Amino acid sequence: MADAGQGAAAGAGQGGPAAKNAGAGKGAGACQGQQEAGEGETLLVCAGQRGNAMALTGLSPSAAARGLRLGQPLAEARALFPGLDVRQEDAAADRQWLEQLADWCDRYTPLVACDRPDGLLLDITGCAHLFGGEASLLAQVLREIGALGLHAKAAIADSAALAGAVARFGPGGVIAPGGGRAALAPLPVAALRLEAGVVTALHKLGLRQIEALLDAPRAPLVRRFGPDLLRRLDQALGAQGEPISPRRPVAPVSAERRLLTPIDTVEAILSLLAPLAEAFLPQLEERGTGGRLFELVLFRVDGIVLRLSAGTSAPLRSPARIAALFSARLANPQTVLDAGFGFEIVRLNVLHDGPYKTEQGRLQGASGEAEAGELSLGAFLDSIAARFGDHFLLVGTHRESHLPERAVETLPAARALLAPAQGRAAGQTLSPVFARPHRRPIRLLDPPELMEAFAAEVPDGPPAAFRWRRLRHQVRHAEGPERIAPEWWRDGQGAATRDYFRVEDEEGYRFWIFRDGFYDAAHLPRWYMHGFFA
Amino acid sequence: MVQTTMARERLFALREQIAKLEGHAAPALVAQARAEALKACLDAEETDAPVGAQDYTPVPDRLALRIPALDQALEGGLPLQAISEIRAESHRDAGAASGLALALSACLRARHASGNPAEGPQASPRRAGQPLVLWISDRFCSREDGRPYGIGLEGFGLPSAALIEARPRRLEEALFAAEAALQSGLFCATILEIAGNPKGFGLTESRRLSLRAKAAGRPLLLLRLSGAEEAGSTALRLQVAAAPAQARRLPDGTPLAGSLGNPVFRVTLEKSRLPAPLTFLLEWNPHACQFLPVASADDAALARPAHSGAVPAASGHRPAAPPRQAGRISHG
Incomplete structure (x- = not known):
């Protein structure tokens, strides 16, 4: 059954840099497919509602080879091939799967955006040299995506729009800087991501390839087709910028470790944390900050990405304490970490950081005591909060109310004790009417x-x-x-x-x-x- | 695990036999004599003017309660590097038991803040900021007897910002938190609230916590609500019950009739170095942060009118109306 599902996915994936999942690959219908496979070849397609009719939304390679195409009405396809095996499309599962794949692509660059419905955009500015150059990066992406069982096409170009157009409608590959015109010229106008009406109108005029638009006078084109056509063309040529909106905020500080042998034990993960925290220490020192919110990203070998985050009450730099924070976080019984076949990349991000007050160490004395198992209040609160959650340790603070149940508000201890600006401690700012109430029960x-x-x-x-x-x-x-x-x-x-x-x-x-x-x-x-x- | 009366009797008999063989005085008689002397001492102390005036030698890892007779019975006071259990027979005594635990915490806090170097290295304040108390609550007790109330604690000698309340969902979480708190050495007192005698808190766990307390040099107050006596690694066990409060004193020293004064606890030393249990009454003065002994047979304090309001005069022309019932209705 899994094979049937992946076949459909591969067929649908012909158009984009990444493939699209056929969500309906698994189910009762798969058995029928296998029965018919005994008689001859099976044409597996996905269909979904488009407008008022059912249309094909995904094709298996064999179906594509027999002349079926995406967007074709289902009734027409059935008339051509009565034995067609049709599955209902599952748009939500497709989207979720694309998100997962985007997470997986975090290994190449932190800036990954989804180009729905079937593509991914990676901003590889400053990343390519880490993989041995652009061509080598492209080959590695295709090889590793292929290892996941997907057919994909990919392109690297100066602009996101050009890369998308070449990957979907062209041969793919690396487009050298300045080679945009040449690469775009032979592509169909649909590669410019235009509205369907504009594409039809261009076809009616015989303008089928982008080449025809490149040297045409601009003013008549705008008059006839609106500003959108030329905007898209300029974006593809890189004359007009187009921002990629990343799916997650890019971590200001990050360190990662790629592993030859996947690891699957908590101890192994924990043993990596202190070296990782050690690795981004110089970056934090350069910024003059300490981390407030850390994120541990675990890339599983089968493409699933797991994330764990842990916050601190005060900016933190000490690698040992960062490791201890995640050790407590992993000890939380509610943390379920499915290691599967193991993790191949472990990354530690700092999502938020704050100014760090450095203190001069002493030659001897109290600092030695602090290392010998003594914790500061902040460290204690953080480790407990990482293990049991923010609302485990609470401190009551007074509020201006005469009703007993409203007069005390409980706040997380870290907020009330370490950030007194937010949690008003000890009633100093209360009006004297409330500061000294009558005798109250304990x-x-x-x-x-x-x-x-x-x-x-x-x-x-x-x-x-x-x-x-x-x-x-x-x-x-x-x-x-x-x-x-x-x-x-x-x-x-x-x-x-x-x-x-x-x-x-x-x-x-x-x-x-x-x-x-x-x-x-x-x-x-x-x-x-x-x-x-x- | 509870020491039955029979077993206790046999133990005493054996001890006496041993004493006879060795030629000492019988321990039961000695114990009784000591208990009576203590009681007399405690009763007598109430009338003494300055309690702190008697001089006693502070013991290093003990919190002196500043009542010489009691401190003597406790070998210097509350042990600072061990578990002390405060036990309430039923949930009705939760108020009294919590009160005693909080009062002891307030004393520990005061000792920590003053940092008297004569009392050993543990007493010195290690870091800036106020000393903190951790209260590890129990879910069942929180529903049954309520949660610690910040404003009430303020009037009880413990600023509400000094008390951190932990709300574990399960006993294992509570034990983990207690252990982590002891280990961190951050808290001048850790109160662990336990409902009844749960299976998850047995000899092993209590031994573990006691070793932690000893290693860190921090006291753990085990607050067992509605639980029976249980063998454990506690150095001291006090059974607490509520006792009627005394009337407030007017400036000239006379009691103000019909007022509720400082809280009074009926404390029984259940497990201590004393051979026989000893029961006495302790009054807590939150302002002075001090315990005071109360004469146990103070019948005059108990015989107060139930209602502070003036009793209406009996009507002359109505023969049969009982005056106490006038002006009341019964409902419910």
């Missing part, structure tokens, strides 16, 4: 629990006894009420005023209870348990 129930109160003083006294969690507590002593009015600007007019009491029962348990609302003729207010004192 443990707060969230949400408050309903309880039954008996013989409460009317209108605003404590109950004589209450039943909570099926136990009856006789109030021996109570302090209160402390009246907390609702925040009408947040809760609306209907919110009730609370009267809080500190009560102690006969056994010495101390509770914080409140009455929700006032007594009125219609109903009795309810009582809640909200917290516990020591």
